[in-house]
Amino acid sequence: RKTVAIIGSGIAGIATAIRLAAKGFRVTIFEANSSPGGKLSEFELEGYRFDAGPSLFTMPHFVEELFLIAGKNPADYIAYGKLPVICEYFYEDGTHIRAYSDPEKFAEEIEQKTGQSKKSVLSYLKQSAFKYEVTANLFLKRSLHKLSTWLNLDAIRGYWNLPKLDVFQTLNEVNERHFQDPRVVQLFNRYATYNGSNPYETPGIMHIIPHLEYNVGAFFPAKGMYNITQSLVRLAEDMGVLFCYNTRINEIVVLNNKAVGVRPNKIDGRPAPTYESFDVVVSNMDIVNTYRKLLPHVAAPTRILEQPKSSSALIFYWGITRSFFELDLHNIFFSKDYQHEFDCLFHKQTISNDPTIYINITSKYKPDDAPSGCENWFTMINVPNNSGQDWDGLIDEARRNIILKLSRILKTDISKLIACEYIQDPRTIEARTSSSQGALYGISSNNRYAAFLRHDNKSSKVKNLYFVGGSVHPGGGIPLSLLSAKIAAGMVKEPI
Ligand code: FAD
Structure with missing residues (x-):
């Protein structure tokens, strides 16, 4: 069987392992920490349990899909429910808005608390859904570095609807166009922070994000967010994926422009062995550190890394x-x-x-x-x-x-x-x-070209080398990290 080394057991590393194991590869994950999950981890403190990182779970079907491609029933691994209330919003002037997940109820609440019409909120959410549908297949589910991405029906639909996508306005401008009440503008400006950006600079297309919460839903796993990691690790192990913890990779071994293995840290002071027998290497480490620390002899795409x-x-x-x-x-x-x-x-x-x-x-x-x-x-x-x-x-x-x-x-x-x-x-x-500068979501989306400035999921210089996770295409957050795994795994062919 062909073999794959994955560096990092973040959500994207685990998802890639599952997808490649389902394709028949023998997969080993090397993780620097003593437990899996990266940002999606948990800890206990004096009788209190905390999810360490992500707290909002959207688009659960991207998680479910992993169980389904493995021929398993998701319910045997993870239970989660849709939240009736997405968020409680408190303002300094004493206003308190309860964001119900039911769009009708949410719009009514906004009208009652701020006077902003229910109709304007519902039409905003409808436009959010439209923009998501026009752009998701194009920007989130495919590599942007393939000609075929730009020459299919989704792309043509995107070009046709470009004037309606508000790419030349900021999210704040879009929101001020829709709403007169500053509290409502602030509430919807907040969605820029879902990918670590600035609402006064990020393009208006970020208007797609509320669609995920109000039209699709916000969810909570019954055993906490960390259960997403635990359930996927269990699935991966059931599929034969091997996890090596406390193993920091120091170098991706490249021979004749081909990734052929990985070199871990010294173990107990002894020189590290080199695992040179891998047909494919996938890095789930932040892309900046992947180039700077693991690929010192490969020319780095400086413009992308310095965004x-x-x-x-x-x-x-x-x-x-x-x-x-x-x-x-x-x-x-x-x-x-x-x-x-x-x-x-x-x-x-x-x-x-x-x-x-x-x-x-x-x-x-x-x-x-x-x-x-x-x-x-x-x-x-x-x-x-x-x-x-x-x-x-x-x-x-x-x-x-x-x-x-x-x-x-x-x-x-x-x-x-x-x-x-x-x-x-x-x-x-x-x-x-290993997230560069401690950024939560890779590069910011504070300019309209950001989507094109994220690193591709495949190396253009080194054969059999792929990149997944929140610092590469299509972006940060659990759903997009899972999509990075889907795109990368889809590109892995039988190695040359
Ligand atoms: P990461 O989680 O970055 O993990 C990378 C893994 O690789 C780590 O385990 C690391 O130890 C390992 N690694 C790195 N280098 C090496 C090496 N050389 N050798 C071996 N192992 C290595 N997203 C949401 O969807 N909803 C939220 O509410 C949300 N809130 C967040 C709140 C916080 C505080 C944080 C930190 C993040 C939040 N995010 C949220 C973002 C989300 O957590 C990330 O986008 C996602 O988890 C990134 O996953 P990843 O696959 O890129 O890997």
Whole structure:
């Protein structure tokens, strides 16, 4: 059987392994950490369980597809349900909007709370669906580096509808065109952060993102987000995929312009063996570090690697000794001046003193994630990617501002409720997952050419070498990382 080495057990690495095992390859995954999942991992702290990274699960059918191609029943591996409420939005002026997953109810809630007409919200969501349908097959499900992508019916439909796709406007301009109420504009501007971008710069085509939540749905796995990783690892193992943990790969071995193996770190101080018998190598490591660290002798596509990166995150994982009836699984506490916040993030490379705060509380749906009567708060703000800022100083200041803001809006001194704490920042995200500058989603989508500036899923220089994950085409986030695996696995032919 032909063999594949996959570097990294992020969601895309595991999905690629499943797809290639289903094609008949013998697959080995090398993972630097002691457990799988990369950003999609979990940990426990003094009786509280936390999902470390992703908290919002959309497009679950991309996960289900992996079980189906393996001939398995997804329900034997993972259970998840659709959320009735997607998010609770809190504003400084006291407005509280409950984002129901039912578009009709959500639009009614917006009309009631802001006066923005129900009709305008529904037509916005309808246009979001239209734009997704016109662009998804073209930009998300195929390699952009193949001529066939640009010469088929989906492409022709895309060219025909170009004027309706708002690619020449920013997301904020699209939203201001649709809505008069600034709170509604802010709510829909937030979707730019789903790929770590700036709503005042990212193209209006990002209007497709709300479609995924309101027309398709937001979901939660019954055993927490990490169960996505666990269930896929179990499936991969059932298919014979071999996982080698605590094994950091230092080099992709290239001979005669062909990837032929991988070289791991020294093991217990002894020289590392070289695994030179692989027919295909797939890197799930961030693309910048794949070139810089694993392919020192291959000319790097500098223009692509130097594209500005997406934002990162600062997360306070707090065990909270009380429960809050007004909060749900996903909660947002908006800043007063959203534009200033993004100006700080992307132009000043710092954190505003009034950041928008996101709190994820899985114990609302999975009570055993916290002791009885308590809650596990994943309290996150968007921060710039790591360019050597004084993070310790910024974290202290942000922590103070976050506690003040939450205490004011929730009318309780939050600092007194924090029983335990763990902090993650761009430096630790980079160290744990090799993500360049700790960016959450690879390059930012702050210009309209970003889609074309993501690295392809296949090397144009080295044969039998492929790239998957959130830093390459089609982009970051669980659904797109899974699509990167689908595109890459689709390109792997019997090796030359
Ligand atoms: P990664 O998760 O980046 O993992 C890469 C793996 O490769 C790691 O395990 C790493 O150890 C391993 N590795 C790297 N280099 C080597 C090497 N040389 N040798 C061996 N192993 C190596 N997405 C969503 O869809 N919804 C969300 O709500 C969401 N929120 C997020 C919140 C946070 C705080 C973070 C950090 C991310 C969030 N994301 C979210 C983004 C999402 O987590 C990522 O896009 C996705 O998980 C990326 O997966 P990946 O396959 O690229 O691999």
